[in-house]
Amino acid sequence: MSRIPYDFTDKNTTLVHICCSVDSHHFLTQLQKQYPEKNFCGFFYNPNIHPFEEYQMRLFDVERSCAQLGIPLIEGEYNLEEWLDGSKGLEEAPEKGERCGYCFDFRLQKSAQVALNTHCVEFTTTLLASPMKSQKELFAQGQAIAESYHLAFLPIDVRSNGGTQLQNQLAKDANLYRQNYCGCLYALKAQREKAQKNPLELLSTLNLPKETRNLPALRLKNFQTRTQLEQKQQSYQIVKRKVQYYRLLKGLLQVQDCTIPSFICNYSMLNKPTKAKVEFWQEGIGYANKEGILLLEFDAFQDLLKIQDFNTLLHQGLSDAEQLNLRYKLYPNGFFTSPIVIVNQRIEQTFTLEISYMMQEEILEDFIPTSNQ
DSSP states (O other), X not given: OOOOOOOOTTSOEEEEEEOOHHHHHHHHHHHHHHOXXXXXXXXXXXTTXXXXXXXXXXXXXXXXXXXXXXXXXEEOOOOHHHHXXXXXXXXXXXXXXXXXXXXXXXXXXXXXXXXXXXXXXXXXXXXXXXXXXOHHHHHHHHHHHHHHTTOEEOOOOOXXXXXXXXXXXXXHHTTOOOOSSOSSHHHHHHHHHHTTXXXXXXXXXXXXXXXXXXXXXXXXXXXXXHHHHHHTTOOEEEEEEEEEEEEEEEEEEEETTEEOOEEEOTTXXXXXXXXXXXXXXXXXXXXXXXXXXXXXXXXXXXXXXXXXXXXXXXXXXOOHHHHHHHHHHHOOSSOOOSXXXXXXXXXXXXXXXXXXXXXXXXXXXXXXXXXXX
């Protein structure tokens, strides 16, 4: 657990377990309104959230929300392996089923322990705000766990009488991150399967920089733009972008069964392993005789790529924008999908290229500065 610099002895403080900003922003607002005599401290404890980049995205947004509301925040451990061990056998359980009950208990038990250690008089959870969770079950579990620690559990209904609609409006007004799945990889897979899509949140690729190698990491980077704009007191609007998201799953370049280190650019499309030969080299570009394949000598493109050396390229990758810019420079007359493979040295022999990839439409958030007038 992160350090806990809070001791709320004799301050009538309620520890509030927080699952996400969309639930917590409304929930904490209602707590402050209905219980003005109480003090509140947030506790972000969600080792069920997967992958870790999604956890970071939600924590990032909760920190912003709590700062806006003047609520101190404690971050719990991300003990994913312990949570996964306890969920064995519940992988196929439906939403609101036995797995969710286990997940509630896991997080509420820890919340009760932290409440006790920080001398809070009671605790509660923003899970109560989620329309996807059983409020009756949460009331019962929270009360039972609280009694076992000689604490009180604060049961509050923030959904009724238009509460859910108010929650959605507050989330919109505060420009919060609105996640599209509960948190665990089981729920994610089930939801994606229902939508006939692949769980791209769980797929990372090595040809992009670390901060954008999977979907949650890219979202976190995008939302950091929101923070930069707010720090400058720059007004903005959130725009939803429909993006054909490309993921390189496998890339293999071989000469006589010997694998050649290579960097395969995004949007390189090949239906099957292809044997080809470079017909000619010109200005660092090798033009192959099949599928429009281009081999690029690293040294010839080093200045354009602004990469120190070939090994750095392999380890750090290139941003989507840099890879698309390279494609446009090589062929500006249309969206060019032939394979582009960067190599350290020219290849004169016959080679075999294998590429597996995935394309899927995703919705990504973008932040557009607007006039302050």
